[in-house]
Amino acid sequence: MSEPDTSPEPTDPAETSDGPADPGWQRVHPLTPLLRSWQVLAIGVVFFGQDIGESIVSGDGLGSGIASDVASNRLIGVLAGLAVLAAIVLWAYVSWRCTRYRVTAEALELHQGVIARQHRHAPLDRLQAVDITEPLIGRALGLAKLTLEVAGGGNSRIEIAFLTEAHARQLRNHLLAAAGGLQSDTDAPPQVADSPAHRTMTVPTGRLVGSIVLTGATVWIVGAVAAVVASIAFTGELGFTFGLLPVLLGAGSLMWQRFSRGFGFRIALGTDGVRLRHGLLEQRTQTVPTGRVQAVRLHQPLLWRLTGWWLVEANVAGYGAGGSNDGSLSTSIVLPVGTLDDAFTVLTFVVPSLPHEPAIVTGSSHEAGFVAAPRRARWVDPVGWRRHGYRVTDHALLLRGGRLRRHLDVVPHARTQSCAVWQGPLQRRLGLASFELHSTPGPISPRCDHLAAPVAADLLEQQATRARTARATATDAWLSPARG
Amino acid sequence: MPWHPDAVHADPFDPAGVAWSPVSPRLATARRITTLVTAAVPIVVLALIAVTVDTGWPWFVAGAIGLLAAWSLWAIGRQTRSIGYAERDEELLVRTGIMWRRIVVVPYGRLQYVDVIAGPLDRMLGIARVQLHTASAGSDAAIPGLTPDDAARLRERLTARGQSRLAGL
Secondary structure (H helix, E strand, C coil), X not given: CCCCCCCCCCCCCCCCCCCCCCCCCECCCCCHHHHHCHHHHHHHHHHHHXXXXXXXXXXXXXXXXXXHHHHCCHHHHHHHHHHHHHHHHHHHHHHHXXXXXXXXXXXXXXXXXXXXXEEEEXXXXXXXXXXXXXXXXXXXHCEEEEEEECCCCCCCCEEEEEEXXXXXXXXXXXXXXXXXXXXXXXXXXXXXXXXXEEEEEECCHHHHHHHHHCCHHHHHHHHHHHHHHHHHHHHCCHHHHHHHHHHHHHHHHHHHHHHHHHCCCEEEEECCEEEEEECCCCEEEEEECHHHEEEEEEEECHHHHCCCCEEEEEEECCCHHHCCCCCCCCCCEEEEEXXXXXXXXXXXXXXXXXXXXXXXXXXXXXXXXXXXCCHHHHHCCCCCHHHCEEEECCCXXXXXXXXXXXXXXXXXXXXXXXXXXXXXXXXXXXXXEEEEEECCCCCCCCEEEEXXXXXXXXXXXXXXXXXXXXXXXXXXXXXXXHHC | CCCXXXXXXXXXXXXXXXXXXXXXXXXXXXXXXXXXXXXXXXXXXXXXXXXXXXXXXXXXXXXXXXXXXXXXXXXXXXXXXXXXXXXXXXXXXEEECCCCEEEEEEEXXXXXXXXXXXXXXXXHHCCEEEEEECCCCCCCXXXXXXXXXXXXXXXXXXXXXXXXXXXXX
């Protein structure tokens, strides 16, 4: 990763000869329309080139090819193709001229659109995450796209495409500093250096491959292969191998997607927050300020108990319920695979003042200080009832569950939205109730099942009070000097 | 350990010192009308089939649907009587259900916006529904069956309290 260049000013507005009238407005890189519509252009080039190629291959040569084109009226087709290409280039130039953005002290503004003008305004104090994405073509050209998640509901994220890599990084650092409360006068240069990282962790490729192999998809593949082999052995018809195709395609594409999204996964924990970098073809760098993580989950699928690996996911407002299976949105996975130590390091960074006791995750309820489900819960959940429980710390609520597939959910008090208790008829018979905590849309829905009913009532009351106190004392400016 | 001895008999659906406000019985009427219409359509269709094709099995299915509808009509009354809401100092409580009971606590400071919704049937019967929105999709607390005046007043109170306690995400 090259260092940002020394000049602190991003693209000077005076550089562009017909610069926008108001100061501070900046343009995106001129190659942007090319990158946005490269598929259309590629099709046009292929179509055009095929035409020329045909005439060459048929042995007539280029000149006689055009002469025969005139004779057979194909020249009109060629001219029409040229006209379309020219129109595309003109439209690309106009849409580049119409796109501009500006960073003020309170917001990021983006104006774009040729026919349907779109003015988007994102307040910086609602910043949830800043992502820098470099698609494959962009990496070849050194360009990147910056996305700002604001969680305004619906489609409120702002996407500035494309900027040079260095410029995108400068802009990101500036946005994070401004949102974090670092006071900067308008004359002083914006914050451009990457913030220092206290701790960096990487996921080795071997471990990533192992984690992908040890999933349910592999079980499906093995089962399908076994079934096909058995049916071939019994009936002697080789046609059964075609039954393998859909399973292989489905599972294979899932595995490839996970590998390609998780390749070179690197976490940096610093003053900025959590910075994740990952991707094989399309490289993505996500930065989530610490105060914007709504909930964290440590999760261990069944097969990973053999190797002791854990998965860490987070709810980030704005990333939505994409979770781990969405190809287009940013991933909500903070650590795709790691040892318990790694997972705990990430967890204690995101939720400070968490006691550093791995027994929280793996130990029994009593030794971990959890309030557990009572014994009669075994009638409704015979497998996992021993592991259900909750624990309250100064800053967060820990909810635990799962016997075979263990998980631990951590929700900071200040990030609680609302809570609920519900009770089915069987639970009422046994005097149990389930408690659930509502958080922003994401892969985590924190809940604790089958607590004793009075305990659930108490937790409901106390949690509302704790959340209110935490909201009153929480501050949004995590970088301001007053916080020390 | 946050477990107080005097909480032994605490019921999560009946917190101490909370006065629950009921909703209008016209909600039961609205739901019953909807159930009747929803059940009548397949019953009529099945009756037509039975008459034209002259077989017996559609009558059984129609009978089953009719029994289900009759049970629904009876259960709706109990369900709407079980809906209650309460405004406390810092949060709104909504509880529903008889067999599957649920109570939601929504802090005022987390309310993003409040909707008052009334479909055509609701308007005819003079009721409306107040829908709360927070940043979470799960806390979709809704209070159906309020009179339009009550609903508008509740929305104003909630919005005012929400704005005075608004917290960042």
